[in-house]
Amino acid sequence: MTRIIAACNQKGGVGKTTTCVNLAAALAAMEKRVLLVDMDPQANSTQGLGFDEGFDNDIYDAMLLPEAEVTKERIHGFIQKTSMGFLDLMPCSRSLAGLEVKLLSEEKRERRLSRVLESVRADYDFILIDSPPSLNILTLNVLTAADSVLIPIQCEYYALQGLAELLNTIRLVQQSTNPNLAIEGALLTMYDSRLNLSKQVAEDVQNTFSEKVFKTIIPRSVKLSEAPSFGKPVILYDVVSIGAVRYMELAKEVIEK
Amino acid sequence: MTRIIAACNQKGGVGKTTTCVNLAAALAAMEKRVLLVDMDPQANSTQGLGFDEGFDNDIYDAMLLPEAEVTKERIHGFIQKTSMGFLDLMPCSRSLAGLEVKLLSEEKRERRLSRVLESVRADYDFILIDSPPSLNILTLNVLTAADSVLIPIQCEYYALQGLAELLNTIRLVQQSTNPNLAIEGALLTMYDSRLNLSKQVAEDVQNTFSEKVFKTIIPRSVKLSEAPSFGKPVILYDVVSIGAVRYMELAKEVIEK
């Protein structure tokens, strides 16, 4: 049973891309068939897996296809194999930022991503979606297409402030375009056990999300921020680093849920 | 001669808000009259100065006023005094996210912020504008209203990737809505002298921006991330911390340019 999980949080720089790339690689290392979908025009997930040029066919083109052309064979033409077996990527480029204007007058514009992913859902165990730091039509498409939302929360003050707005948006989507949308969990990122601030944020998050907080906590780790410059997930860059270990633990937790 | 400086970078979490709040406070400590304008619907600059409820009148309402009503007296009704002399705030709230839809069919929609700020420009020495992590109508308004752009660059790999896109957008604005827009400079943030990654990024930024890189570098500093939870700029939270010292140095550099 395929699970489509979106990493969402409109606060910038909280670890959405880092979580998508490394959780996807960890699940693939456990021989789960994984598709990573990059829905952020910054294309950081695409870069994090080592791709850097614009593809002729990317998620932007797939979302603009007429409904009749959205078939499994056609959509697989937009998907790239990565250096890891079991891990595929649906890349994006800056042109994705132009989707908002292009879709304005279209019907069911918030379901474009959903119909693309449904056509290939059966070929994967997990589909992970990276989203931009905003609550716009791209994020609406992501929340409409997903079965559940994984919320990365940086252990910082400003990152806490935006949670109410995010939960509000999730509720609105549940009442309109995606009644089955669930919360996969809140993931604490860039945690530094030496800092009071990290402990305070962790406590607040536990109070807000209670049992929905992942037991796995991702600490601040240099290897995690170095790995993208080599175009590799951290388990291929430094498999014994704390970042690699924790994302493997997170993958186990996600599988067992 | 008033200078309107915008902090812009569509990459999330690079230090836009931290730079706006602390540079504004440092300039005010040097008895420059400063207005900080929060143009990010997350309202982090508003929170960073200790305000947390939605105001009846904020930047959203000011931008929707009919042109004839945009007068100095009227706009000062949208401006809040802060706990620091010489520092005023034009707050925002989440409703700002709705401006995009509201302005769609309006003429000169990218000039709404500019006409608001021009009405009070003479009352300040510096007007600093915090922007959201995206290149949308809000950021377009910010770039159209500004005299120059200060680009915070986090010393991380992903933060480098988005620079070409940002410089591209600045060029487009210079060719259309704001021919006089200049680059104030690139500011290295969250620099950690122990990390190769920080040194590599700093080198790349020097190569891209050459003399336009601020001599002042902002190191990673816990006091900078703790200060917002007390609703204070870092110079009021811990004036001897390295974060406070560096933002004071940055203020001097900005004044001398």
Ligand SMILES: Nc1ncnc2c1ncn2[C@@H]1O[C@H](COP(=O)(O)OP(=O)(O)OP(=O)(O)O)[C@@H](O)[C@H]1O
């Ligand atoms: N646990 C960690 N330890 C150290 N650095 C990290 C960690 N997680 C992420 N980073 C680094 O912090 C920066 C922000 O993370 P990332 O880009 O994944 O966040 P994001 O939420 O995707 O940002 P955006 O909002 O721009 O999409 C990146 O440079 C990344 O390499």
Ligand SMILES: Nc1ncnc2c1ncn2[C@@H]1O[C@H](COP(=O)(O)OP(=O)(O)OP(=O)(O)O)[C@@H](O)[C@H]1O
């Ligand atoms: N020099 C620094 N040292 C330590 N922490 C910092 C520093 N600068 C910023 N931070 C922290 O890093 C996080 C990101 O910074 P900030 O929110 O200012 O970035 P931003 O670019 O405004 O983010 P967004 O894209 O969401 O608007 C915040 O929690 C902030 O407190």
Ligand SMILES: [Mg+2]
């Ligand atoms: Mg990202």
Ligand SMILES: [Mg+2]
């Ligand atoms: Mg900000």
